[in-house]
Amino acid sequence: MGRPTVSNLLKDGHTVRVFNRTVEKARPLADEGAILVERPEEVVEPGGILMTCLANDQALEGLFEANPGLLERLGPESVHVSMSTIAPETARRLTQGHAEHGTEYVAAPVMGRPEAVAERAQLYLVAGPTAAVGRVGPILESIGRRVFGFGEEPAMANVAKLAMNFLIASATEAMSEAFTLAKKSGLDPADLYGLFAETLFACPIYRNYGRLILDGNYREPSFRLALGLKDMALVAQHALETQVPMPLASLLRDRYLRAMAHGRGEWDWIGIAAEVEADAGL
């Protein structure tokens, strides 16, 4: 996700310092004008904007534990725009830790696959202190399609992101079960798809994901199944902490877990459809 984001920031005329543990990965961005640095601390300057987009909670929290100079150097009047999909609880801890150094934490998880980011078609779900959001909002609006605001508490953007991924996974499970029922009944699932995708469910998730499931096109991941499990586990954990029984979320967590146990972690996350079919002996 990082590379197309930086490309577009550069095209918009921003100065961007980039750190990547594997320097080679960042090299193409240098050709586009990015300044490559060798240590995380060098990415930031006092009062500047730090953007991160890491794989999970551990990676993000680990970054600040391993590089205590990062927040010290950012200092007062700085902003950290955190684009990762992480637990609301992690966002709360980070918000507090940042506040101690004067840095404002803005949660800005992204909705959109890497291809979408390259085309400025992604959405940003943003929450954080008004002033900080006011400062970074226009930047995000330029590199993305649209910014949705969720108030001043950063963790709320993470709740919204988890809820969205939960809705997407739910639709995947529902379509997979419906297609499998159709198949074993002797009904062409493409006819079922034609019905729902053109009428009551004529929207991107049902049209696009429905088409991919119909085609059995699971093995070229835009979003890896292992990350799908990570997100469903985050939903289940957050449901535990807020005391919200979510039986559908539990069902999805077990579904992704099963797919992982069957070695499908590198498939696309809609690959749970293959599990639904296998359950029925197909």
Add this chain to the structure above:
Amino acid sequence: MGRPTVSNLLKDGHTVRVFNRTVEKARPLADEGAILVERPEEVVEPGGILMTCLANDQALEGLFEANPGLLERLGPESVHVSMSTIAPETARRLTQGHAEHGTEYVAAPVMGRPEAVAERAQLYLVAGPTAAVGRVGPILESIGRRVFGFGEEPAMANVAKLAMNFLIASATEAMSEAFTLAKKSGLDPADLYGLFAETLFACPIYRNYGRLILDGNYREPSFRLALGLKDMALVAQHALETQVPMPLASLLRDRYLRAMAHGRGEWDWIGIAAEVEADAGL
């Protein structure tokens, strides 16, 4: 559902004979030009078209058991357009029973609430012998918005209808769980709605049902919760017969069953949202 259907048939210039056990209910249709009859057999004439729209499998099969003269009188070259949401297995039995009398059975379950039927906005999912479908298709296309065909085997239209209702109930459960998670997390569910209904889920079910759930508007039924349970039980039964494990369908069946046990059978079927909230202590 029957009354607006007949009204529009009459407006289209068709001759319609109407039977209703409670004559008073059919009286307004007489004013519009319908011919009221006193016994079911009188509704039909040899080689004619019979249309039925009954509450469930028992009512429909009971009609023919209680009135053996019905199929006898219809005889060869006749068509029965069956609009009820019933089990595919029931449709198969009826198809066979009709064939013995020379009547072609056409399944044509309706998607649409009564208000939609009045406005010719409903969909018909149609399956049956080609000639029979060719004869009744234009009539249905005129009184509805659109006809979707599912081949020559009538039961397939019933499979498609059950699959659609399953998708709708799944979306209801998913939105309900997501809204409840939002509420208990401190996130305004209206903000979550704004996000999904304007982007990845910008389609009628998520926009309209999502709005109703958000407003807690469950008590004026367009489609009664008791009928929702009936349909989820039909899905579970059909899944059993075709050997398709559908854990989400089982979850929904139990959800509607719980709502029934709590006396909510006369609510609208999206009223399961109240159960999801109650689970979380809201």
Add this chain to the structure above:
Amino acid sequence: MGRPTVSNLLKDGHTVRVFNRTVEKARPLADEGAILVERPEEVVEPGGILMTCLANDQALEGLFEANPGLLERLGPESVHVSMSTIAPETARRLTQGHAEHGTEYVAAPVMGRPEAVAERAQLYLVAGPTAAVGRVGPILESIGRRVFGFGEEPAMANVAKLAMNFLIASATEAMSEAFTLAKKSGLDPADLYGLFAETLFACPIYRNYGRLILDGNYREPSFRLALGLKDMALVAQHALETQVPMPLASLLRDRYLRAMAHGRGEWDWIGIAAEVEADAGL
């Protein structure tokens, strides 16, 4: 089940008339003293006792539909001891139908595998009119280990039987999940078995079924998996009719359904353990 039952009745000195569609199957019983008859009606005599042990509801109800002479011949003062595991609703219908002919219907479903029946080790769950139960009770007490009474309404014995099979299937699922967790954690499941089977769960189901699951001994059916699915479907159906949400029963129904879809209908019903393991990639 029928053969060892009849053998023991003969040993107890009863006169037994036997009907089996495949005469050859009943031949050995003739050698033991049974009177083989050629048509179901001939099995009974006025005021006598009819015993049936059929595979399912359809077979039992079908018997009386196909042989109207059966109840006519039994007539007043007769008793039908029905040992099948069927739906309480079916028992109710049969009770009514029998009453019209003066026959008392006594439900007496059996707990015990065929080997147990041969050794008079089975249990009878009995419910029916007091006088009728008083007449047949001593016979059942002699050919079985023990008779448990469930009052005067026959269907209650069927409820008890379904509840028992539900408890057994629940214990099977629980042990299977626990063993699989142990295996993938590096804990020898035999050690776990030693713990629970000798302490809190030192009872036949956990000791015997636990041992069979531990040994992966699923393929020699004492009770076929297909019948396990039948019973779980009966539980789910009865739960629907009494409006009792039973999520564990739904889980089990889907579990057995999955095993059936995978071609395991002829395994023993504890074979769902193989499904639990396969879910975890073992």
Add this chain to the structure above:
Amino acid sequence: MGRPTVSNLLKDGHTVRVFNRTVEKARPLADEGAILVERPEEVVEPGGILMTCLANDQALEGLFEANPGLLERLGPESVHVSMSTIAPETARRLTQGHAEHGTEYVAAPVMGRPEAVAERAQLYLVAGPTAAVGRVGPILESIGRRVFGFGEEPAMANVAKLAMNFLIASATEAMSEAFTLAKKSGLDPADLYGLFAETLFACPIYRNYGRLILDGNYREPSFRLALGLKDMALVAQHALETQVPMPLASLLRDRYLRAMAHGRGEWDWIGIAAEVEADAGL
């Protein structure tokens, strides 16, 4: 749990130093011969045996983080007998951390309510290095009824404990659903209890817990429902880490979560039976 454990250790002639944050709570033990100390470090002596029985993972790990002197003072040849029910992963971390100071970590989670501990009727599930287990085993055998060994890896005893609590919770759910089905069917649940508790399920959990559920005796906690949720969450988390889909564990986790959301955290953990009944409108 701590107090009866120490009482019995003192009766057995052991020297016991006791630390409790609230000194008053430990006072009665001083009367029985225990030496009360003011800081955790003072509980231990070099090469001695430390016993802990804390509420959860955080409390146990927090003890060592807050008191670094504890392990330093214990030093080589010492043993820590850890009786808490915690995650296997936590046990692994503690085992490593202890090893760095030369202390052998022995997991010894207890099965048994406090009353049982007072009567030396509890079980110990023990795993750890052979020498250390050899040293503490006889002590535990004296103060408890029996010691079950699970090899040299401490975490395995925690896996066994979680599996046992999972089996108990599963039996609770199964009996609750069966009793509720009986009630709404018109069958006296006491009759059902009489059947299973005297035959196939004649073992402590079904007899004792079954009786408590039957009596609706949920409000005097021997084991608090909040702890039941903690344990089911540990099971679900461990299932995630070992990639074992456990749908029954997920169902139980949601069940306890629901009970918590309904304010039942201080009930006994069998109180989920009240939730099952409420689901059915009882």
